[in-house]
Amino acid sequence: MSKTYYIETFGCQMNEYDSEKICGLLNTEGYVEISQRDQADLIIFNTCLIRENAENKLYGKLGEVKKVKRLNPNTIIAVCGCIPQNQEIREKILTKYPFIDLVFGTNTYDQLPELLYDITQSQKKIIAIEENSDDLIEAIPKVRKFHHKGFVNIMYGCNNFCAYCVVPYTRGRERSRNRQDIIDEVTELANSGYKEITLLGQNVNSYGNDLQGSYFFPDLLRELNEISGLERIRYMTSHPKDVNDDFIAAIKDCNKVCNHIHLPVQSGSSKVLKEMNRKYTKEDYLAFVEKAKREIPNLSFSTDFIVGFPGETEEDFEETLALVRQVRFDAAFTFIYSVRPGTSAGKREDQIPDTIKHERFDRLLKTLYPIFESNNKACIGHDYTVLVDDVSKNKPDYLTGRTECHRLVHFKGDASLIGQVVKVHITKARTWYMEGNLI
Numbered sequence: 001m002s003k004t005y006y007i008e009t010f011g012c013q014m015n016e017y018d019s020e021k022i023c024g025l026l027n028t029e030g031y032v033e034i035s036q037r038d039q040a041d042l043i044i045f046n047t048c049l050i051r052e053n054a055e056n057k058l059y060g061k062l063g064e065v066k067k068v069k070r071l072n073p074n075t076i077i078a079v080c081g082c083i084p085q086n087q088e089i090r091e092k093i094l095t096k097y098p099f100i101d102l103v104f105g106t107n108t109y110d111q112l113p114e115l116l117y118d119i120t121q122s123q124k125k126i127i128a129i130e131e132n133s134d135d136l137i138e139a140i141p142k143v144r145k146f147h148h149k150g151f152v153n154i155m156y157g158c159n160n161f162c163a164y165c166v167v168p169y170t171r172g173r174e175r176s177r178n179r180q181d182i183i184d185e186v187t188e189l190a191n192s193g194y195k196e197i198t199l200l201g202q203n204v205n206s207y208g209n210d211l212q213g214s215y216f217f218p219d220l221l222r223e224l225n226e227i228s229g230l231e232r233i234r235y236m237t238s239h240p241k242d243v244n245d246d247f248i249a250a251i252k253d254c255n256k257v258c259n260h261i262h263l264p265v266q267s268g269s270s271k272v273l274k275e276m277n278r279k280y281t282k283e284d285y286l287a288f289v290e291k292a293k294r295e296i297p298n299l300s301f302s303t304d305f306i307v308g309f310p311g312e313t314e315e316d317f318e319e320t321l322a323l324v325r326q327v328r329f330d331a332a333f334t335f336i337y338s339v340r341p342g343t344s345a346g347k348r349e350d351q352i353p354d355t356i357k358h359e360r361f362d363r364l365l366k367t368l369y370p371i372f373e374s375n376n377k378a379c380i381g382h383d384y385t386v387l388v389d390d391v392s393k394n395k396p397d398y399l400t401g402r403t404e405c406h407r408l409v410h411f412k413g414d415a416s417l418i419g420q421v422v423k424v425h426i427t428k429a430r431t432w433y434m435e436g437n438l439i
């Protein structure tokens, strides 16, 4: 009988994509994925270290599976991803949860079949971590979550060392994938019916900087735009220090590159941005947004904010609110700052008290939400192309999808439309979504 596995993924799209590869490797080995965690022969947690919340979630899950391991000692419990890359936390979880059988990192998941073989042979705990690998792991089979949209990694790692972030320590320095490997992967997806791809990287705009050539992210966008069958190109995440006129021109010229930019600003105070080591000022950010909106019709902007970075004053925070009002973002991921192990910001003594962080966080949301709603309301009465993703979770006769500018749309329709690009006339708008009628 086939062995079964259960996988749970925390964190960003990069982890989601790594999980698709882990599933691909396991399926090739004859394992079958199941959704009942406690019945699986192998339980994998693909972890995230970027916020304290994600770390605490893992501890909760490990507490739950302790009982599973006690009832069935043959179940293999594995922890992988960013958390094990940090030595201090890795040692902490191995001490606190001694029943974990396998720990592997972001540079060793391709070794999973051999690691599982070794565990069954030796019956011993295995820890497979490579601290700083320059290797690019290619040619891994993937189990893709969707059949109409998919992720494609274009680079790994990050060189930026933002003061609050662990990624350069967990995923190493920037490594761009070979251009032809990316083109081949996207072409293969388009040939298999995929309509949308999202190019992934911690900082996609620095694609090519490490290749010592003259081929950069805008060149890649232009080349991918020529692939027939493909309809939409997205990318995550862009860094404000690396955006430039070529980038704007590529979005403007390429009809398949979506008119949506996710550009994390983090703070509206140039002083805080400097202390975060972000390498741009509030003025740089605003100048880019203004130029991009002027050049690209109907461009939507989303962003990330961190509230309560060490040393953030009331005046700094007011500057963030002022920037929100000026840019009028269409969506945002908002985070309360939390100390991350090994980061320079985590060592600062001027941490902001929790009560102030929460109070500022609430004020940020109160400023953002009416803007999101008002931006969505401006779409009422207009028609949008929507890539249909799924049946609505709340209303079974409704479908959900995204416009090119990344707005979420619900509308009545048949499940046979999933994966199709359709036109929807918008009739209602709320803070997080719009509703409409299929045309």
Ligand code: SF4
Binding pocket: 158, 159, 160, 161, 162, 165, 166, 167, 168, 202, 203, 239
């Ligand atoms: S750009 Fe900054 S926040 Fe983003 S992954 Fe790199 S270090 Fe972290």
